[in-house]
Amino acid sequence: xxxxxxxxxxxxxxxxxxxxxxxxxxxxxxxxxxxxxxxxxxxxxxxxxxxxxxxxxxxxxxxxxxxxxxxxxxxxxxxxxxxxxxxxxxxxxxxxxxxxxxxxxxxxxxxxxxxxxxxxxxxxxxxxxxxxxxxxx
Amino acid sequence: xxxxxxxxxxxxxxxxxxxxxxxxxxxxxxxxxxxxxxxxxxxxxxxxxxxxxxxxxxxxxxxxxxxxxxxxxxxxxxxxxxxxxxxxxxxxxxxxxxxxxxxxxxxxxxxxxxxxxxxxxxxxxxxxxxxxxxxxxxxxxxxxxxxxxxxxxxxxxxxxxxxxxxxxxxxxxxxxxxxxxxxxxxxxxxxxxxxxxxxxxxxxxxxxxxxxxxxxxxxxxxxxxxxxxxxxxxxxxxxxxxxxxxxxxxxxxxxxxxxxxxxxxxxxxxxxxxxxxxxxxxxxxxxxxxxxxxxxxxxxxxxxxxxxxxxxxxxxxxxxxxxxxxxxxxxxxxxxxxxxxxxxxxxxxxxxxxxxxxxxxxxxxxxxxxxxxxxxxxxxxxxxxxxxxxxxxxxxxxxxxxxxxxxxxxxxxxxxxxxxxxxxxxxxxxxxxxxxxxxxxxxxxxxxxxxxxxxxxxxxxxxxxxxxx
Numbered sequence: 001x002x003x004x005x006x007x008x009x010x011x012x013x014x015x016x017x018x019x020x021x022x023x024x025x026x027x028x029x030x031x032x033x034x035x036x037x038x039x040x041x042x043x044x045x046x047x048x049x050x051x052x053x054x055x056x057x058x059x060x061x062x063x064x065x066x067x068x069x070x071x072x073x074x075x076x077x078x079x080x081x082x083x084x085x086x087x088x089x090x091x092x093x094x095x096x097x098x099x100x101x102x103x104x105x106x107x108x109x110x111x112x113x114x115x116x117x118x119x120x121x122x123x124x125x126x127x128x129x130x131x132x133x134x135x136x137x
Numbered sequence: 138x139x140x141x142x143x144x145x146x147x148x149x150x151x152x153x154x155x156x157x158x159x160x161x162x163x164x165x166x167x168x169x170x171x172x173x174x175x176x177x178x179x180x181x182x183x184x185x186x187x188x189x190x191x192x193x194x195x196x197x198x199x200x201x202x203x204x205x206x207x208x209x210x211x212x213x214x215x216x217x218x219x220x221x222x223x224x225x226x227x228x229x230x231x232x233x234x235x236x237x238x239x240x241x242x243x244x245x246x247x248x249x250x251x252x253x254x255x256x257x258x259x260x261x262x263x264x265x266x267x268x269x270x271x272x273x274x275x276x277x278x279x280x281x282x283x284x285x286x287x288x289x290x291x292x293x294x295x296x297x298x299x300x301x302x303x304x305x306x307x308x309x310x311x312x313x314x315x316x317x318x319x320x321x322x323x324x325x326x327x328x329x330x331x332x333x334x335x336x337x338x339x340x341x342x343x344x345x346x347x348x349x350x351x352x353x354x355x356x357x358x359x360x361x362x363x364x365x366x367x368x369x370x371x372x373x374x375x376x377x378x379x380x381x382x383x384x385x386x387x388x389x390x391x392x393x394x395x396x397x398x399x400x401x402x403x404x405x406x407x408x409x410x411x412x413x414x415x416x417x418x419x420x421x422x423x424x425x426x427x428x429x430x431x432x433x434x435x436x437x438x439x440x441x442x443x444x445x446x447x448x449x450x451x452x453x454x455x456x457x458x459x460x461x462x463x464x465x466x467x468x469x470x471x472x473x474x475x476x477x478x479x480x481x482x483x484x485x486x487x488x489x490x491x492x493x494x495x496x497x498x499x500x501x502x503x504x505x506x507x508x509x510x511x512x513x514x515x516x517x518x519x520x521x522x523x524x525x526x527x528x529x530x531x532x533x534x535x536x537x538x539x540x541x542x543x544x545x546x547x548x549x550x551x552x553x554x555x556x557x558x559x560x561x562x563x564x565x566x567x568x569x570x571x572x573x574x575x576x577x578x579x580x581x582x583x584x585x586x587x588x589x590x591x592x593x594x595x596x597x598x599x600x601x602x603x604x605x606x
Binding site: 062065066070073074077078081082084085088089091092093095096097098099101105106107108109112114 | 150272314352381446447449450451453454457463471474479480483484486487489490495497498499500501502503504507552
């Protein structure tokens with residue numbers, strides 16, 4: 001379980017953490033594509049109060065990362081939608097990470113080794129036919 | 138000129154007429170084409186009609202049948218395919234402007250299978266752009282514009298198989314093909330009052346279909362009855378070496394006959410008590426009536442509950458991560474800006490930030506969920522509940538705020554790749570259709586289809602049609 005759930009941090013602490021984390025996400029020398037000031041509590045999307053302190057910092061860092069790479073592409077409405085999206089995703093991640101898993105609980109996807117017998121039989125292409133690669137979307 | 142009532146007949150009924158040469162596939166195709174040309178644009182149901190190709194196929198079918206080469210119940214039946222299935226030489230837009238001029242030089246396996254049994258491709262059905270994978274806020278999120286519900290044209294059909302739902306409901310074709318990643322067959326089937334079947338993951342090849350979410354995408358039929366869905370599914374299912382996600386030959390193939398043990402013992406139904414928090418009043422009434430009649434037609438009906446857990450979160454993270462890959466180039470290049478919907482233009486950027494660790498955690502949760510659901514199916518053959526707790530929404534509704542109810546069943550069904558069928562079970566006071574959903578164990582598509590057929594033998598809801606002038 002996430003021990004920090006339910007903990008409260010004050011606005012100053014939150015802004016400091018956000019700024020630190022977002023700065024860490026941007027490699028030295030990389031220019032921001034657009035303005036991405038750290039959010040104050042008043043600017044936080046709806047539902048932000050349900051996140052843990054670390055979750056809010058992570059959501060804000062996620063937002064800053066997007067803004068640093070692609071910020072110039074968004075108008076203010078779009079920025080707002082991206083900001084909200086970061087917090088919605090964060091809520092999902094917090095609930096997901098809180099689900100009790102043992103080390104041996106394996107993921108649902110497995111590698112299917114490509115065995116020779118499963119390969120599609122090769123047939124000679126007809127004269128003038130496009131190469132196989134050109135048939136892919 | 139064929140009567141409208143014939144155009145609303147089921148595939149089974151049309152097939153009987155065609156097999157006995159009382160109905161010509163060419164005449165039927167011409168009638169559906171004429172109706173589609175007239176009503177299709179009013180509903181925004183089609184991305185593209187294919188009159189020349191359809192008539193060629195219909196003439197070939199007619200010739201075959203007259204020579205005594207009848208290929209089965211889909212021979213000569215016109216259908217529409219969602220515009221994310223590749224058809225050689227025909228524009229396949231995926232409902233999205235950035236792909237508006239896209240043309241493939243091969244057919245999707247599903248198209249090939251349907252051609253092999255003699256079905257006639259009438260056109261490509263309109264859809265939500267990129268099947269809604271980057272998120273969308275409005276019904277208008279489509280290159281073709283918002284698809285209007287034939288039951289009430291001020292309402293939406295739901296998505297992303299929006300055109301497929303409208304085409305079947307308005308009698309514009311014999312059946313349609315839709316796809317579902319999360320709700321895209323079940324929801325339009327319910328909103329449009331048709332039967333829509335989502336097969337077990339891996340039973341139908343996705344070769345030639347737009348990939349949205351590699352571990353969630355499924356292709357299935359939408360038709361005027363569960364029996365029709367069974368017939369169409371039998372033609373679509375099967376292992377395909379071109380799609381490695383398809384099941385092995387013996388697990389993927391489906392024959393149109395219920396398993397012997399099902400016939401013997403009848404179906405045990407688990408009535409889900411926690412799939413939806415609350416119903417809109419009109420939906421609740423129809424669902425209660427459906428619940429009441431089930432014990433008369435099924436071996437047993439007992440209350441059942443879905444396991445509790447972060448299933449919607451897991452499904453969301455899997456979807457977001459896979460979309461970040463399938464449409465990563467579109468997002469990073471900035472061409473995603475060409476999408477119509479304001480949410481679709483930005484949603485992908487958030488998807489790009491899902492980490493591999495979180496994606497893997499979601500997949501681990503998914504594995505646990507699969508086992509829980511498999512255990513639940515020890516006691517039931519099918520689970521049943523409303524397809525959705527609300528009827529068709531107004532065309533202008535903000536879907537993010539307006540259809541914001543939790544959907545654990547959609548998440549569970551799609552995360553576990555379970556088969557599901559929505560069949561009409563009544564109407565709201567505003568005459569909007571309500572859907573009843575049956576869900577089965579992975580691989581037990583036969584039980585789900587049998588449940589739908591049993592329900593439809595006892596009811597007439599699937600025989601109701603909208604007045605579309």
